[in-house]
Amino acid sequence: MNVIRRVTVNAAPGRGLTPFALYARSRGIPATVAALVCAALLTLWVAGRPDAYLDPYRRMPLISLAPLLTSSAIGVSLHTYTRDLDDTAVRPWWPRRLAHLLVLAALAAALSALAVPGLSQEFGAAAMVRNTLGAVGITAAAAVLLGARLSWMPTTLYFSAVYLSGASSRVSNATVLAWSLQPGPQRGAWAVGLGLFVLGTALCAARGVRPEGPRA
Amino acid sequence: MNVRIQPDGDGPGGTHAPAGGGRRTSRRTGPDDTPPSDRQLQGGHPTAARIHQPGAGRQQTTRRPDPPAPGPRPRSAPHPLRVESLRGFAPWAGAGLLLALAWVLAASSAQWQGSWGTTTMKLSTAAGIIGAPFALAAGAWQGGRECRLRMTELRASTVRTPLVQLLTAALPLACWLAAAYLTATAGALLACAPYASAGGPMPLVHAGTALSLAACAVLGHTAGRVAPFRLTAPVLAVCGYVVAGITTNHRSDLRYLTFAPVGFLGDAKLAVWWYPALSAAWVVGLAAAAVLAQAAYRRAGALLPLAVALVAAVLLVRTGDGLLRDNPLIHRQVCDDSTTPRVCVNATHPGLLPEVTHALSDLTGRLKGVQNLPVRFEDAGRSPRQDEAQLPILTPFGWNAVRGKVTDPERYAWEAVQALVRQDCGELPSERIQVTDEAVLRWLAPDSVSEGIREEYVAQARQHGDTEELARFRAQDEAYAHLTAMTDGERRTWLSGYFATATQCDPKPSEVPSL
Numbered sequence: 001m002n003v004i005r006r007v008t009v010n011a012a013p014g015r016g017l018t019p020f021a022l023y024a025r026s027r028g029i030p031a032t033v034a035a036l037v038c039a040a041l042l043t044l045w046v047a048g049r050p051d052a053y054l055d056p057y058r059r060m061p062l063i064s065l066a067p068l069l070t071s072s073a074i075g076v077s078l079h080t081y082t083r084d085l086d087d088t089a090v091r092p093w094w095p096r097r098l099a100h101l102l103v104l105a106a107l108a109a110a111l112s113a114l115a116v117p118g119l120s121q122e123f124g125a126a127a128m129v130r131n132t133l134g135a136v137g138i139t140a141a142a143a144v145l146l147g148a149r150l151s152w153m154p155t156t157l158y159f160s161a162v163y164l165s166g167a168s169s170r171v172s173n174a175t176v177l178a179w180s181l182q183p184g185p186q187r188g189a190w191a192v193g194l195g196l197f198v199l200g201t202a203l204c205a206a207r208g209v210r211p212e213g214p215r216a
Numbered sequence: 217m218n219v220r221i222q223p224d225g226d227g228p229g230g231t232h233a234p235a236g237g238g239r240r241t242s243r244r245t246g247p248d249d250t251p252p253s254d255r256q257l258q259g260g261h262p263t264a265a266r267i268h269q270p271g272a273g274r275q276q277t278t279r280r281p282d283p284p285a286p287g288p289r290p291r292s293a294p295h296p297l298r299v300e301s302l303r304g305f306a307p308w309a310g311a312g313l314l315l316a317l318a319w320v321l322a323a324s325s326a327q328w329q330g331s332w333g334t335t336t337m338k339l340s341t342a343a344g345i346i347g348a349p350f351a352l353a354a355g356a357w358q359g360g361r362e363c364r365l366r367m368t369e370l371r372a373s374t375v376r377t378p379l380v381q382l383l384t385a386a387l388p389l390a391c392w393l394a395a396a397y398l399t400a401t402a403g404a405l406l407a408c409a410p411y412a413s414a415g416g417p418m419p420l421v422h423a424g425t426a427l428s429l430a431a432c433a434v435l436g437h438t439a440g441r442v443a444p445f446r447l448t449a450p451v452l453a454v455c456g457y458v459v460a461g462i463t464t465n466h467r468s469d470l471r472y473l474t475f476a477p478v479g480f481l482g483d484a485k486l487a488v489w490w491y492p493a494l495s496a497a498w499v500v501g502l503a504a505a506a507v508l509a510q511a512a513y514r515r516a517g518a519l520l521p522l523a524v525a526l527v528a529a530v531l532l533v534r535t536g537d538g539l540l541r542d543n544p545l546i547h548r549q550v551c552d553d554s555t556t557p558r559v560c561v562n563a564t565h566p567g568l569l570p571e572v573t574h575a576l577s578d579l580t581g582r583l584k585g586v587q588n589l590p591v592r593f594e595d596a597g598r599s600p601r602q603d604e605a606q607l608p609i610l611t612p613f614g615w616n617a618v619r620g621k622v623t624d625p626e627r628y629a630w631e632a633v634q635a636l637v638r639q640d641c642g643e644l645p646s647e648r649i650q651v652t653d654e655a656v657l658r659w660l661a662p663d664s665v666s667e668g669i670r671e672e673y674v675a676q677a678r679q680h681g682d683t684e685e686l687a688r689f690r691a692q693d694e695a696y697a698h699l700t701a702m703t704d705g706e707r708r709t710w711l712s713g714y715f716a717t718a719t720q721c722d723p724k725p726s727e728v729p730s731l
Contacts, residue, residue, distance in 0.1 A: 028446070035447060065457055072450030079446065149364070152450040153312060156353060160346045160457070161316040165323035 023096065027077050032104060035073035039066055040111035043128075047116045056122035056183070063127045064163050064180060066115070068155060070108040071135035075151030077104065078143045078204065083211045098205035105136040105197070121184035131180050134193035135159065137200030148209040301388040305361075309354040310392030316346050317400035321407075327614035328404070330411035330565065333483035333543070334613065336418050339401050343425045344464065344476035348432045349456025351393050355436025356449040358389050363444035378511040386437040386507075390430035397426050411620040413567025414545055415483070424492025425476045431496070431503035432456075432475055438506040469536035473529055475499055483564040483611060484597070485540040494528050494539075501525025549596045555580040558592035561610065567620060568610060575625035576632055579661055587712035590719075593632060605635040626663050633661040641721035649728050651688070655695035656714060695731035 017025070024030065043066045052058040078100070080086060086093060109132040113125035120126045135155050143151035159180060166181040175188035182189035300306065320342050321328075328335040362368050362385075371381060401422045408417075440448055456475070463474035472495070504521035512518065532539065548563035552573045559576055561569045573580075576593070583589060590600075593607040600606045608631035610617045622628050637653050644650060658666075670689075677685040702710060710729055717723040 031447075061457070061461055065454055068457075069450065069454050073447060076446035076450075149446055150357065152353070152453070153309075153357075156350060156450065156453050157312050157316040157346070160349065161319040164320045164342060164345050 026080065026082070027100065028079075029077060029104075032073050032077040033107070036070055036104070036108050036111055039069045039073070039108075040115040042066075043112060043115035044117075047118075053118055056119060056124065059116065059118075059123040060166075060181065061163070062116070063123055063131050064159050066112050066128065067108075067131040067135035067180075068152075068159050070112060070132055071139040071155055072152035074101070074104045074108060074136055075139035075143050075155070076149050078140070078151070078209045079148035079212070080209070083208075086208075093208060094205045097208060098201065101136065101140055101201045101204060105133060105201070108132050108136065123183050126184040127182065130182075130184075130190055130193040133197040134180060137193075137196035137198065140200035140204035141196075143209040144203050144207050146210060147212045149212065151209075296384050297388060300384060301391065305354070305358055306389040306392040309350075309389060310396040313347060313350055313354075313393055314396040314399055316350070317342050317397065318403070320346065321400060321404050324614075325407065326618045327612060329408050329619050330413075330567075330613055330617070331483055331611070332408060332412050332415040332417055333485075333564070334611075335404055335408045335412075336421055337482050339397075339404055339422065340425055340476050341464075342400075343397055343429060344460045344474055345457070347393070347397055347425075347429045348460060348475035349453040351390075351429050351432035352436035352439070352456045353449040353453035354389060354393065355386065355433040355438075356440030356443075356452045357436075358385060358433075359437035359440025360444035360448060361385070361440075363441070377513065379507070379513070382437070382441070382507060382511040386434045389437070390433040393433050394426040394430040397429050398422065401426075411567070412565075413620075414564050415543070418487065420489060420492045421487055424496040427496040428475050428499040431499040434503040435499070435506055438503075438510050441510060469533045472532040472536065472539060473498065483562075484543055484546050486543050488539055488541055491539040494532055498525050498528040498532060501528060546597045549594065551592060556583050556586065557590050557605065560592050560594050560596070560607065562595045562597060565610065565617075568617060568622075571617075571620065571622050572607070572610070572628075575622040575628045579629045579633055582660055583711070585708045586715060588715040588718075590636065593635070600635075605632075606639070608632050608635070626661075627665065630657075630661040630663040630666060633657055636660075636715070637718050638721055639719075643721070645721070645723065646725055647688070648725065648730060649723065651691045651695050652714070652728060652731055653718075654692045655699050655731055656711070656718075658692075658696050659699050698731045 043062060046052060046062055047059055052062065078097075109129045112128045112132050113120075116124050116128050118124055138155045138158060139151045142154040146153065162178055162180055166178055175182055175186045176192055179186075179189035179192040317339075321338065324338060328338045362371050372378075374381065376384075405417045436449075436452055439452060460474060460476075463471045465471075474495075476495075501521045501524040505518045505525060508518035508521065509515050543564065545563040549560040550563055550566040550569055551558050551560035552569055555573060555576070557580070559569070559573045559580070561572055590605040591603045592605075594600050594604040595607040595610065608616060608628055616623060616628055616631075634657070637657060638645065645653070674686070674689050676682075677689065699707065699710075710731075713729045717727050
């Protein structure tokens with residue numbers, strides 16, 4: 001009996017791990033961090049090319065694409081396979097969800113910003129931070145509405161539509177509507193980006209992601 | 217994939233019918249991403265339904281199934297393609313793509329309404345930058361569905377072949393995305409038609425683009441099945457953006473391998489009729505090869521569409537710029553001969569001629585009877601000849617011309633008169649000639665913006681006590697007052713003498729009449 005008990009205990013998954021490590025593993029945080037690092041390295045490689053370094057406007061696609069990738073990685077990391085079990089927990093989940101989003105968003109923004117060399121105010125680090133935070137906000141809100149694993153869809157469509165409509169002067173001059181296309185310090189663009197981040201994060205922390213079905 | 221399950225109810229529970237055939241008495245009521253089996257099966261395998269359904273086994277052992285009660289004959293089950301088309305992810309993906317395309321088209325409507333070529337270019341660019349990456353990602357999401365819902369074994373147990381199952385799951389999404397693009401296209405063409413006056417829509421290009429988008433969705437579907445990870449879809453979307461960006465901006469002929477054809481068309485170029493077909497064959501061939509390699513009984517069959525795709529790709533790259541031909545209208549112009557100088561606009565937008573003539577009517581009215589003027593304002597897509605002046609640009613639309621109207625006629629006339637007097641001269645002529653030129657330009661095309669700027673400069677010169685600048689402005693005012701005070705006949709004679717040297721960059725001062 002003792003033998004059986006010892007074997008069972010030893011084989012229990014996650015034995016010896018702290019609650020933090022268990023949470024990180026259950027949400028795929030290591031893979032998410034790896035994705036963030038990969039995105040930052042790719043950004044560094046593209047932004048370091050001579051044409052993008054000399055002409056800040058060539059970094060415009062980059063400050064849309066990198067946040068898209070990082071926010072997608074953060075969005076899918078919100079997925080949980082045990083939503084029903086989580087809901088039975090005694091402790092509230094919102095501080096963990098909030099911390100989850102804040103830590104990953106800060107990490108993504110810092111890594112992406114460090115990956116963009118040159119002037120920070122001309123499609124540089126400032127725009128990268130703003131767009132990353134805004135994209136995380138949209139993705140978090142989408143995770144509440146659509147589910148974590150599909151949360152990339154609205155962000156993808158929104159960023160690509162705004163990017164393409166930026167050719168119109170009516171749109172590119174609108175700091176609020178085309179906030180993700182502004183070169184850097186425009187206050188309206190920052191207000192929208194931060195507002196989306198706060199709104200999306202708060203919504204996700206308060207409500208949690210949409211359950212994706214009993215077997216999903 | 218659609219799997220039909222008969223409810224266990226009173227009968228022997230959990231019997232499952234193959235996709236695409238038989239009858240069923242239950243309707244799918246699961247969430248969007250959940251196929252019918254998801255609600256009704258509690259396990260991954262069909263037999264699990266019998267095992268886990270409470271009471272089903274007991275009923276089976278305690279009493280015989282009731283004979284079917286007489287009544288209305290049950291409705292035949294809808295075709296799986298119909299179910300897949302109307303339920304689940306596909307309609308939402310189509311709606312999302314339509315919304316994004318509509319946003320882009322609405323935001324830039326001033327740039328394409330009135331030009332079939334620009335409308336086609338805008339739609340193709342939108343399809344390449346938004347549509348193709350999204351189709352890849354949406355396809356990957358759909359392709360990963362069975363793994364996500366842990367239905368792989370259940371799918372494998374059905375009687376339909378893997379190829380049919382894959383196509384049943386993939387084609388509805390592909391059709392929805394193509395339909396979304398075609399709907400946006402129809403709306404854009406309808407919005408363009410009232411303002412367009414030459415050329416026509418290019419249905420083959422749009423059909424080719426729609427086909428390419430559908431193929432991208434199928435291609436993404438196969439990728440999603442092979443790599444059913446959470447990040448597969450967004451990574452595929454980003455890869456699609458990168459490929460679209462590289463192929464669109466590439467200077468070599470590799471740019472013709474972009475997933476949506478003709479991202480660089482306008483009024484100046486037309487696609488040869490087989491270009492959209494070839495471009496679609498490239499993407500469709502790739503998608504077909506991926507599908508057959510993954511799901512066909514004889515996987516070697518994938519070599520045929522792969523060969524078609526490669527041949528299409530080689531033809532696209534080797535033909536290069538030969539895929540586009542010059543628009544015959546671009547080198548022609550339509551003219552209004554009743555004015556002096558004559559006003560001509562390009563034959564790609566002849567409907568703008570009355571509007572341009574009206575915008576320049578004050579200028580041409582003041583030049584009536586004056587000699588030594590250019591013969592015409594030309595807009596033939598080339599440099600003006602010796603006896604011609606360049607008409608201020610009308611294209612690309614969105615600046616001087618929007619929806620068949622000249623946006624600021626006063627400013628347009630001011631730009632036109634600049635083309636009459638020493639245009640493109642590197643060095644300024646002597647001070648006296650500059651003063652004369654300024655007075656003539658001011659009289660021919662009075663412009664409130666220029667007047668405002670001039671008054672601001674005068675005020676600044678007064679503020680700084682710049683006597684030299686003030687003297688220059690005073691001389692211009694006197695020259696302008698002199699020109700205004702002339703009778704019509706005197707002015708015509710004087711202007712005829714003035715325009716004899718108005719295009720020379722370095723005229724002899726004695727040949728330029730003074731004011």
